Amino acid sequence: MQHGPVVRRRKLGAELRTLRAGAGLTSGQAARLVGWHQSKVSRIETGTSGVKPADVRLLLDAYAVHDAQLRRLLLALAGSEDGDGRHRWWHAYRGVLPPTYRDFISLESQATAMRTLETTVVPGLLQTAEYARAVTRAAVDGLDEERLDALVEVRLARQHVLRADPPLELNAVLDEAVLHREVGGPEVMARQLERLVEAARLPQVRLQVLPFSAGAHIGVTGPFVIFSFSHTTDLDVVVLDHLTSSLHLDRKEDLEAYTEAFDALRFHALSAEDSSDFIAGLRQSR
Structure with a gap:
């Protein structure tokens, strides 16, 4: 690994x-x-x-x-804390964040583009505070309120990459199950759906829903993230999250396989416009 x-x-x-x-x-x-x-x-x-x-x-x-x-x-x-002369904000949470999470944030903060398939929950960059709290509480057993607050702060701070200059380009495919799973309860989920509709309007965000009608698809093996960087594709990397660790794949054949998989998922998913309408419809039906 x-x-x-x-x-x-x-x-x-x-x-x-x-x-x-x-x-x-x-x-x-x-x-x-x-x-x-x-x-x-x-x-x-x-x-x-x-x-x-x-x-x-x-x-x-x-x-x-x-x-x-x-x-x-x-x-x-190389691990520079101030490669661009600025302090890395997540270092203030070193005592709270496991190394694999810090590493993920580092990649996310340096990437120019991110492609992600999510099959269970809304991507962290698009979560509301209430949704993030419910997901974190469920994912990490025995959290006290102070640490829970800190982890939610980190989740929300990560979203700055979508407002940076230039912003991270986010291309996300969500399995329809993500939209039906009532994380945090009906009210929390309703506000989360509103947040997704708002995010879909951002020029740097492309959000597509993979409907149940698509049947079995290549993404059933689990979610993944592809980070891309400016200047060279040699720095691109695929990240697969597991319960206690993350697997990073950077071989050319792995990157090609996951890129092809993501393109196939996009093809079978609803268009960005239809996806936005689909999410808005789910919100209105609540």
Whole structure:
């Protein structure tokens, strides 16, 4: 099983190797430029060892990489807390969030686009506070109110990516069951449906409903998320959530398989316009 830090380290190494080659440098020449032994450059490029953000900056300078957005992304992959000069807000919740969740938020905050299939609950980026509280209480047993409040705060803070400049592009396919499952009760669910109708109007959000009439489909194996990043598809990653951990897939064949699966789901789902009308109809019938 590959976890986020391992995947990001390998992706970072591959991207640095590509940038070095693009600069016309051998690993030995790059090492001499920054005052290292060649073996250190090789370990970084193969992802066999971690790399400090300061070392990434040295390499990017040596390779004459000046693109600010690319530098921020690569520094984030190295674990920089301020790749763009700003504190990562979720660090304030380190004592509350498990490592896999922090890792997911890190990917989400750096991605330019997110494709997600949800089969049980509304995507976190589109949840109301009441819905988020009900989902969190059900998912994590024995939560005290203070920790529950903190986790809901995190869920809502994550939604800032939809208001960022530029915003995250969210493409979500929801199984119809998501809309009928009364999380938190009828009133909470009614407000959640209203929230989905509002979100569907945002230009950066494309929301589609996969109706029961579609029958069995490739998504019955479970929900998944595909994160995409600017500049290169080599940094894209699929995340599968399990009860106690997350699985990260970054092999080309895995990405192609999940991309094809998502495209198939979109094809069988209602159009964005019909989906919005469908959700609004469910809301009015309550």
